[in-house]
Amino acid sequence: MNNKPGEDGMSVNGSRKEGAEVLLMGNEAIARGALEAGVRVAAGYPGTPSSEIIETLSRFSETGKLYVEWSTNEKVAMEVAAAASFAGLRSLCVMKQNGVNVASDFLLHLTGSGTRGGMVLVTCDDPGALSSVNEGESRHFARLMEIPLIEPADFGEAKEMTRWAFELSEEIRNVVMVRSVTRMSHASGNVVPGPLPVLKGKAEFICDGPVSDVERGPVISAPVIQKHRLQQEKLRRAVALFETSPFNAYAGPDKPELLIITSSACALYSREAVALLGAEGRAGILKLGTTWPLPPALLKRHLLMAEKVLIVEEVLPFLEDQVKILAAEQAREIGIKTFYGKNDGTLPMVGELNPDLVAEAVGRILGISPPALPAAYREKLQEFAAMVTKREQTFCPGCPHRASFWIIREALQRDRRRGFVCGDIGCYAMAALFQAAGFHTAKTLHAMGSGTGIASGFGKLGPFGMEQPVIAVCGDSTFYHAAIPALINAVHQKADITFIALDNSGTAMTGFQPHPGIAVNAMGETAPRVEIGALCSAMGAPVVCEDPFDLVRTRETLNRLLESPGVKVLILKQSCALSPEKKGKKQFLVQVDEALCRGEDCGCNRLCTRIFRCPGLLWNRERKKAEIDEVICAGCGFCTGICPAGAILSEEAAKS
Amino acid sequence: MRGTLAKDPYNIVITGVGGQGNVMASRVLSDMLVRAGFKVTIGETFGMSQRGGSVMSHIRVSPETVWSPQIPKGGADLIVALEPLEAIRVLAGYGNPSVKVLVNMRPIYPVGVITGEDQYPSAETIRKTITALAAAARFLAATDEAVKLGNPILGNIVMIGAVAGLGVLPIDRGLFETVIREGMPAERAVANLRAFAIGEAAVA
Numbered sequence: 001m002n003n004k005p006g007e008d009g010m011s012v013n014g015s016r017k018e019g020a021e022v023l024l025m026g027n028e029a030i031a032r033g034a035l036e037a038g039v040r041v042a043a044g045y046p047g048t049p050s051s052e053i054i055e056t057l058s059r060f061s062e063t064g065k066l067y068v069e070w071s072t073n074e075k076v077a078m079e080v081a082a083a084a085s086f087a088g089l090r091s092l093c094v095m096k097q098n099g100v101n102v103a104s105d106f107l108l109h110l111t112g113s114g115t116r117g118g119m120v121l122v123t124c125d126d127p128g129a130l131s132s133v134n135e136g137e138s139r140h141f142a143r144l145m146e147i148p149l150i151e152p153a154d155f156g157e158a159k160e161m162t163r164w165a166f167e168l169s170e171e172i173r174n175v176v177m178v179r180s181v182t183r184m185s186h187a188s189g190n191v192v193p194g195p196l197p198v199l200k201g202k203a204e205f206i207c208d209g210p211v212s213d214v215e216r217g218p219v220i221s222a223p224v225i226q227k228h229r230l231q232q233e234k235l236r237r238a239v240a241l242f243e244t245s246p247f248n249a250y251a252g253p254d255k256p257e258l259l260i261i262t263s264s265a266c267a268l269y270s271r272e273a274v275a276l277l278g279a280e281g282r283a284g285i286l287k288l289g290t291t292w293p294l295p296p297a298l299l300k301r302h303l304l305m306a307e308k309v310l311i312v313e314e315v316l317p318f319l320e321d322q323v324k325i326l327a328a329e330q331a332r333e334i335g336i337k338t339f340y341g342k343n344d345g346t347l348p349m350v351g352e353l354n355p356d357l358v359a360e361a362v363g364r365i366l367g368i369s370p371p372a373l374p375a376a377y378r379e380k381l382q383e384f385a386a387m388v389t390k391r392e393q394t395f396c397p398g399c400p401h402r403a404s405f406w407i408i409r410e411a412l413q414r415d416r417r418r419g420f421v422c423g424d425i426g427c428y429a430m431a432a433l434f435q436a437a438g439f440h441t442a443k444t445l446h447a448m449g450s451g452t453g454i455a456s457g458f459g460k461l462g463p464f465g466m467e468q469p470v471i472a473v474c475g476d477s478t479f480y481h482a483a484i485p486a487l488i489n490a491v492h493q494k495a496d497i498t499f500i501a502l503d504n505s506g507t508a509m510t511g512f513q514p515h516p517g518i519a520v521n522a523m524g525e526t527a528p529r530v531e532i533g534a535l536c537s538a539m540g541a542p543v544v545c546e547d548p549f550d551l552v553r554t555r556e557t558l559n560r561l562l563e564s565p566g567v568k569v570l571i572l573k574q575s576c577a578l579s580p581e582k583k584g585k586k587q588f589l590v591q592v593d594e595a596l597c598r599g600e601d602c603g604c605n606r607l608c609t610r611i612f613r614c615p616g617l618l619w620n621r622e623r624k625k626a627e628i629d630e631v632i633c634a635g636c637g638f639c640t641g642i643c644p645a646g647a648i649l650s651e652e653a654a655k656s
Numbered sequence: 657m658r659g660t661l662a663k664d665p666y667n668i669v670i671t672g673v674g675g676q677g678n679v680m681a682s683r684v685l686s687d688m689l690v691r692a693g694f695k696v697t698i699g700e701t702f703g704m705s706q707r708g709g710s711v712m713s714h715i716r717v718s719p720e721t722v723w724s725p726q727i728p729k730g731g732a733d734l735i736v737a738l739e740p741l742e743a744i745r746v747l748a749g750y751g752n753p754s755v756k757v758l759v760n761m762r763p764i765y766p767v768g769v770i771t772g773e774d775q776y777p778s779a780e781t782i783r784k785t786i787t788a789l790a791a792a793a794r795f796l797a798a799t800d801e802a803v804k805l806g807n808p809i810l811g812n813i814v815m816i817g818a819v820a821g822l823g824v825l826p827i828d829r830g831l832f833e834t835v836i837r838e839g840m841p842a843e844r845a846v847a848n849l850r851a852f853a854i855g856e857a858a859v860a
C-alpha cells in the first residue's frame with residue numbers, strides 16, 4: 001500500500017541520528033534494529049504489513065555497506081539471506097505471515113544445517129486480516145522448525161529485540177524468528193536510535209572442513225540425526241538465555257487474583273484493559289518477549305503467584321497451549337490452576353483483539369463492568385449511526401483492472417458457456433473480494449499463484465463434462481512469485497485455460513516495489529528485465545498482448561482465445577493509475593453529453609454507474625443523468641466505450 | 657520543557673479517506689508531540705486505504721506511558737476529520753459527551769453515493785449531528801483553503817494548524833516549523849507553513 005509515511009516526500013525518522021527520542025513506525029524500528037546490529041544483506045518479498053522494513057533498509061543501501069533486494073518470492077529471499085549468513089555476514093529476511101509458508105521448505109532444511117553470521121527472520125502477522133486473505137499464524141513455525149521466537153511489545157523493543165536477535169542467532173548458530181503484527185508494524189511510537197556499528201569482516205564461505213565441522217565444513221542438514229540433535233541443544237541454550245531475558249517482565253501485585261500472560265500488541269491491550277477497569281491491585285501482567293520455547297523456571301515463578309491465569313494473544317492459542325503444557329509438567333509444585341483464554345471462549349478465537357475485548361474478558365473474570373457511556377448519549381449515537389453509509393473499496397479511477405474485468409465480463413457474456421475467473425493476490429483480488437469490483441467474474445481466491453494452478457486443474461475436467469471456459473488472472477509480481485510452475489504445469493498437461501497476465505508494471509498493491517519485470521531493483525539501480533511474454537512463449541504457449549483500454553479489440557481477442565483448446569496467454573498491459581508516470585496526468589478529457597445520455601429511460605439500467613462503478617463517473621440524482629467528476633476522473637477514456645448510447649465522449653488531453 | 661495535558665493519555669483520532677494525507681497528518685502532529693517531550697503511540701488502519709476506503713489514525717499522548725495503538729471505544733478526546741461523513745463514523749465508535757471535533761467540510765462521496773444507491777447527508781444534517789454529539793465542534797473549509805494555496809492535499813495541514821489553534825495540546829507554530837523544515841525542501845515547506853497558519857487562525 002502506498003499510504004506510508006515518506007509519501008509526500010516527508011523524510012522518515014529511520015534515518016535520523018542517534019541519541020534523541022524519535023517517532024518510528026514499528027517496521028522502521030525493526031529496520032533500525034537490524035542496522036544497529038550491522039546487517040549486511042536484507043531480502044524480502046512485499047506483503048502488508050511487512051513491506052516498510054525492506055523499504056526503510058533500501059534507503060540505507062546507497063552507502064554500499066548494505067545489500068537489499070526484493071526477491072521473487074519469500075523462499076528465494078530466505079535463501080539469499082542464508083547465503084550471506086554462510087559467508088559470515090549478518091542477514092535479515094522479511095515476509096508477511098503466509099510468506100513463511102512459502103519459505104518453510106527451505107527453512108526446515110536451513111534450521112537443520114544451522115547458520116554462521118547472525119540470521120534473523122522477521123514475520124509480520126495480520127490478526128483480523130486487515131490486509132490479507134487469511135488469518136495465518138506464523139508462530140507455530142518456530143516450534144515446527146525448532147528455532148527461538150521473540151515478539152516485541154512496543155516500539156523501543158521492536159528495535160532492541162531485532163538487534164539482540166542477531167546476537168542470539170550467532171550464539172546458537174541458527175535462525176532466530178522475530179514476530180510482529182499489524183498493530184506493531186504499522187503503529188508508531190518513541191524510539192531512541194542507538195549508534196550504528198563500524199562494519200567489518202569480508203564475505204567468505206569457508207567450506208574446506210569435514211561435514212562434522214559446523215564452523216568450517218559444508219553447510220547441510222545431514223547427517224540428519226546428528227544435526228537434529230545439535231539443533232535441539234542450541235534451542236536449550238536459547239531457553240537458558242530466555243530465563244533471564246529483560247524482554248520478559250512482570251508488573252502488578254505480588255499475589256494477584258488474576259495473572260495475565262501476554263505478548264506483542266496484546267501486552268499493550270492488557271495493560272490498558274486493567275487500567276480501564278481500575279484493577280491494578282487485582283491483576284498482574286507477565287509480558288513475555290521470548291515466546292518459544294517458554295523459559296520454564298520463569299513461568300513457574302509466576303504461575304505460583306495466582307490461581308487464575310488468563311492468556312491474551314493473537315491469532316491462535318499458541319502461548320496458551322505452551323503455558324498449559326508447562327503447568328501440567330509443573331503441576332506438583334504449582335498446584336491446580338484455572339485457565340482462561342481462547343480455548344474456553346473467554347477471548348474470541350478469530351479476529352484481532354483490542355483493549356475493549358480484553359477489558360470485557362478481565363472484567364468477567366474479576367466481576368467488574370468496564371466503564372460505559374451515559375445511556376442518553378448511547379441512544380443519540382445509535383440514532384445518528386444510521387446515516388453513515390459504507391465506503392466500499394474498489395479499483396482506483398482509471399485503474400486498468402476495472403477495464404480488464406469489464407472486458408472479461410463482456411467476453412464471458414458473449415461466450416455464453418458460463419465461464420469464470422480464478423482470481424489471485426494483488427489489487428485485482430478485489431474482483432473476488434468485493435464482487436461488484438470485478439463484475440461478478442472472479443470466483444476463486446487463494447494463495448499467490450494459486451489461481452493458475454486451480455485453473456490448470458479445472459482445465460482438465462472436460463472429460464468429466466465440464467463445458468465452462470476457465471480464465472486465470474495473475475498480476476505481474478504474482479506471476480514471478482508463484483504462477484510460473486503452475487503455468488508450466490498447465491502447458492505440459494494440456495489444460496484448457498486462458499491465462500491473463502494483468503501487467504500493470506509494478507507491485508501496486510503494496511506500494512510499487514520493483515519486481516523482475518521492471519528495469520530497476522530495490523536499491524534503485526538499473527536491472528535486467530525478465531519478460532512475461534518471452535517466458536510464456538518459451539513454455540510453448542501462444543502469447544497475445546493487448547491494451548485493456550482498447551475495449552472492442554481486446555474483447556474480440558479474448559473471445560477468440562476462449563474458443564481454442566490448450567493454454568492461451570493474454571497479456572493485458574497498462575500501468576497502474578497510481579504509477580508515478582500516470583498519477584495526476586489525464587490522457588483524455590472525458591464528458592457526458594447530457595443530450596445523448598438517456599438517463600433512467602436507457603435500456604442499459606444505468607450500466608455506466610450502477611455496474612461499471614468507476615468513482616469518476618457519477619449519477620446525478622437531481623438531473624437523472626450520468627456525469628463525470630473532473631476532479632476524480634483519471635482520464636483513462638475507457639468508459640467512453642461502455643455506454644450503448646455513445647453519450648460518454650472524450651478528447652485527447654493537451655500534453656503538458 | 658514539557659507542557660501539560662488535559663488527560664493521560666490524551667486520545668486523538670485523525671480520520672479521512674485514503675489519499676487525503678491522513679497518515680502524514682498523524683505523523684506530523686505526533687512528531688511535534690514527541691519533540692515536546694511526550695510518549696506517543698500512533699495506531700493506523702490503512703489496509704487498502706488508497707482504494708477509497710476509510711482511514712483512521714489513533715494517537716495516544718502521555719507524559720510517561722506507551723499506550724495501546726487502539727483507543728478504547730468511546731474514548732476519543734479530540735477527533736480531527738478530514739472528511740465530514742468520517743467524522744460521524746468515528747463519533748459512532750469513539751465519541752463521548754466531552755469529545756471535541758474538528759471537521760473539514762468537503763465531502764468525498766462513497767461509491768454507493770456516486771452510483772446513486774446511497775444518499776450522502778446534507779451539510780446541514782452533518783453539522784447538526786456533530787454538534788449534538790460533541791462538547792465542542794468546529795467546521796472548516798480546509799480543502800477550499802488548500803486549493804487556494806494550490807494543492808488540495810494541504811487540507812490535512814490546515815487541520816493540524818487548527819489543532820494547534822484550539823489550544824488543547826502544548827504545541828505551536830514553532831514546533832511545526834521545525835518538523836516541516838526537517839522533513840521537506842524549503843519551497844514546499846512554505847506552502848505547508850501557510851496552510852498551518854490558516855488553520856490556526858480559523859479556530860482562533
Ligand code: SF4
Pocket residue numbers: 394395396398399400401427428504508509576577578579706707
Ligand atoms: S490503479 Fe493501481 S493501485 Fe489502484 S486499484 Fe488499480 S492496480 Fe491497484
Ligand code: SF4
Pocket residue numbers: 397398399590614615616617628632633634635636637638639640
Ligand atoms: S475516463 Fe471514465 S473510466 Fe476512466 S477514470 Fe474517468 S470516469 Fe473512470
